[in-house]
Amino acid sequence: MPKHSYNPQAAVRAYLTVFSCLMGFTALTVAAAFVDLGPMNNVVAMAIAVTKAVLVAMIFMHLRGGSPLNVLWISSGIFGFMIMLAFPLLDLLSRNILGIPGK
């Protein structure tokens, strides 16, 4: 949020609210682990994790209302992470595609 409208009480309230949400999502993650959703288990767990990460980034890391430069840097970090996932996945998913061992 912009500096001129900074309100410490509102900020603390926001932190506590988000903290409560994060704890709630953690409980939800544990609960979801006990329910057999088949292939959707991973999807649900990842969706909860991403939601928690977005909350942390937006509120605790002040991306909401912060400088666009910060958003750019966080985005570049996420982009780097996606590269790290994408290429090994490209490798893994296209191995043995020809039925020739090792190819």
Add this chain to the structure above:
Amino acid sequence: MQTSERKKPNYLNAEHTVASWLLTVDHKRIAILYLVSITLMFFIGGLMAGAIRTELLTPAGDLMSSDTYDKAFTLHGIVMVFFFLIPSIPATLGNFLVPLMIGAKDLAFPRLNLLSWYVYIVGATIGIVATVTGGLDTGWTLYTPYSTAYATTNVVLPAIGIFITGFSSILTGLNFIVTIHKMRAPGLTWFRLPLFIWAHYATSIVMVLATPVIAITVLMVVLDRGFGLGIFDPKAGGDPVLFQHLFWFYSHPAVYIMILPAMGVISEVIPCFSKKRIFGYNFIAASSLSIAVIGFFVWGHHLFTTPQSMYAAMAFSIISFAVAVPSAVKTFNWAATMYKGSITFEAPMIYAFGFMGLFLVGGLTGLFLGALGLDLHVHDTYFVVAHFHYIMVGGAIMAYMAGLHFWWPKITGKMYPEGPAKAAALIIFVGFNLTFFPQFLAGYAGMPRRYHYYPPEFQIFNVLSTAGASILGFGYLLPLCYLLWSLRHGREAGPNPWGATGLEWMIDSPPPPHNFDTTPVVNWEPYDYPAAHRDAAKDAVPEAASV
């Protein structure tokens, strides 16, 4: 005493106690702390290189056992890569020069800067002590499953040392990024920045984004080894190739952590000793960012002989060829800068010439290794060893030496002796080529790396290589001697002995503790040779009046 009292205080003489050095938050003093530390690392790594080359003089393993040899090249690799090359230019010249070049009084986070040095010292000490006492024989690459399941040597502690040192790199990168964004002098727009700064900005991106991955990867090796998690173990559903993906996701961009700052140094040295404005400023700046970004997409060319899928390999091969383009942009622009320039051959320029020739050979042989078919032939041979030494020693260390000589007068206030410096530069160039060029031939003929027994037909290459290493070692000792000599006996450098442009040359040598008494205002374009901006500079920075 009276003489020193008359002198303006500088960062070297402002305080004299040991504590004033060990607790300093002055970026210039921290740079000196790094300079001393990495020089020590360089000679430890160099000692191991000497042992390796001596062993390889004969085909029989008659100096050390196989185990000892494995430990020697592992120690050489780990020390040189993690504890010398990666921090070399950014932590010394970068720390010293980034604030000076942008007109700032210090880095954005001075305490974080000091912390980065302490973290480096802790990590390097753990790494070296563990590697020396227990020994590590995995090679610097720590490949699984050997490192996780089979190695009987000391894997965990050196891995922890690497893990800790990584944080030093992250902190330095973070500091540079914030400083360059937030602390530039008024008028110093992005396209007025020295190319050294652009190079360090690009390097910092790689440091911040890639280094956490190596930290987590070595941590996973430790967990795999210590607790049998099986992340990289096929029997437990893991994948050893995943380790190589993660390891090279960092370690290939790490080459750019070494070479991008080196390119930044060369971009400063060439226009200065050509007395000519740099050719293609925008393209050189953009090529630094391009190398940093494209460099994140090429790591799979280290995995061509693994079960990596052919489609992934093809993608990595094509992108590896693409990364050569921005590197070539720089090389062509440096050559164009020299065209019709008033070139002089002081030691930094000789090192810069050496850099260009050696980097060219290293870069072009990299294309051989990026080609899917040819890589299978030369993989894990001395061809690869020669290639990466042309980049990391011929490129990065030549540029480091160029930068060290170029800014030595600024750092110390003293001139080094030009004659011995030129001789050392030439000796290093000759010694380097004699050491590593025969390794291309030996590797292409099939000599594998990491063995100390080899067929007798390879001996001629190894004799040449060891002879070259002796010359190279002598060449590296020379600067250690005459640079130290110059501290006491060198003549006074004055603020700008090279007639260079740039804010760092407009203040006293050595610089005052807080760099600039008043914030400079930049109203000139970069590399305005031959020093056409100097009048404007005098107006902008009061101290520049004595230039």
